[in-house]
Amino acid sequence: MQASDVPRATAAAMSTASSLGLTVDDAIVLHDSNKLTLRLLPCDVLARVAPAADQVARFEVELAQRLAASGCPVAALDPRVGPRVHARDGFVITLWTYYGPVAPGEVAPADYARALERLHAGMRTLDVPTPRFTDRVEQAQQLVADRDRTPALADADRELLGDTLRSLRRAIGERGGAEQLLHGEPHPGNVLTTKSGLLFIDLETCCRGPVEFDLAHAPEEVGEHYPGVDQDLLRECRILVLAMITTWRWDRGDQLPNGRRLGTEWLRRIRAALDRDGLDTHG
Numbered sequence: 139m140q141a142s143d144v145p146r147a148t149a150a151a152m153s154t155a156s157s158l159g160l161t162v163d164d165a166i167v168l169h170d171s172n173k174l175t176l177r178l179l180p181c182d183v184l185a186r187v188a189p190a191a192d193q194v195a196r197f198e199v200e201l202a203q204r205l206a207a208s209g210c211p212v213a214a215l216d217p218r219v220g221p222r223v224h225a226r227d228g229f230v231i232t233l234w235t236y237y238g239p240v241a242p243g244e245v246a247p248a249d250y251a252r253a254l255e256r257l258h259a260g261m262r263t264l265d266v267p268t269p270r271f272t273d274r275v276e277q278a279q280q281l282v283a284d285r286d287r288t289p290a291l292a293d294a295d296r297e298l299l300g301d302t303l304r305s306l307r308r309a310i311g312e313r314g315g316a317e318q319l320l321h322g323e324p325h326p327g328n329v330l331t332t333k334s335g336l337l338f339i340d341l342e343t344c345c346r347g348p349v350e351f352d353l354a355h356a357p358e359e360v361g362e363h364y365p366g367v368d369q370d371l372l373r374e375c376r377i378l379v380l381a382m383i384t385t386w387r388w389d390r391g392d393q394l395p396n397g398r399r400l401g402t403e404w405l406r407r408i409r410a411a412l413d414r415d416g417l418d419t420h421g
Contacts, residue, residue: 139174139393143189147174150226151185155233158219171393177236183216184234194342195223195230201266201341210260211253213237213330213339237332245331250356251363253336254324258349261319268319271347275307275378278385288388290398295388295405299381302408306378313371315348325355354379377411380404 139147144167151174152162160181169175174187188195203221205212215221216233224231281287282300291299321328322343330337345351350368353361354375361372386392387401394400 147187150229151187154224154231182236184236186232190228198341208260211337213337247359248363250360268344271345271351278382279303291388302381320352350375
């Protein structure tokens with residue numbers, strides 16, 4: 139979110155919570171990217187705020203309700219207010235349960251895999267219209283091709299990303315394996331360690347595709363504990379996902395801290411992975 143919009147977005151979240159009978163004296167910024175995530179105090183609510191043009195909030199709220207009802211490990215909406223999207227001052231606000239931090243430590247890969255398997259099992263029971271994973275790849279391809287939006291991307295790197303996205307999108311799509319509803323980005327930043335176990339957040343990225351596409355966002359060790367994984371497909375998905383997130387880092391509007399440094403590092407990783415796995419992306 140643009141820095142100039144943060145004070146207004148924060149005020150909108152605080153006003154919304156107050157109007158619903160919650161006590162709000164302060165707001166702490168927990169995360170700021172395309173959405174602003176706030177901890178409202180002393181009511182201890184997690185508020186997610188996005189520009190009103192964001193059309194994903196309602197989908198995320200409805201999906202979170204259905205997944206929670208199915209026993210899936212997802213973060214819950216705050217039970218003190220209605221499960222709905224609130225509009226105020228040009229923003230849409232959703233209010234969620236705040237989960238306090240537990241003892242620090244890395245998540246065990248086996249636990250991560252079991253939680254993701256439970257999420258996938260619940261998602262298989264839902265009939266929800268969502269884009270296919272290839273639609274998200276196409277968005278990255280369009281960004282690579284748009285020199286105005288990625289002006290700092292060198293020609294050789296632009297060619298690398300374009301070829302990798304195109305060839306792996308085709309190769310994975312042509313495998314014809316089973317596809318289902320996916321989280322879309324179940325990376326460690328979207329996994330909460332709580333007293334109730336691991337919970338997934340940020341459901342706005344849901345799409346349809348092979349489970350290996352989701353596993354490609356998780357640490358490599360997680361894939362070793364997830365049953366029935368096609369390891370060749372997972373390797374292709376890992377490189378594809380790496381090419382996608384690298385592309386976002388070269389968007390001139392990217393707000394991720396150290397994004398350009400990460401983009402440079404990930405380009406090297408893509409080249410190394412292609413060499414290691416002997417993949418030809420020029421076809």
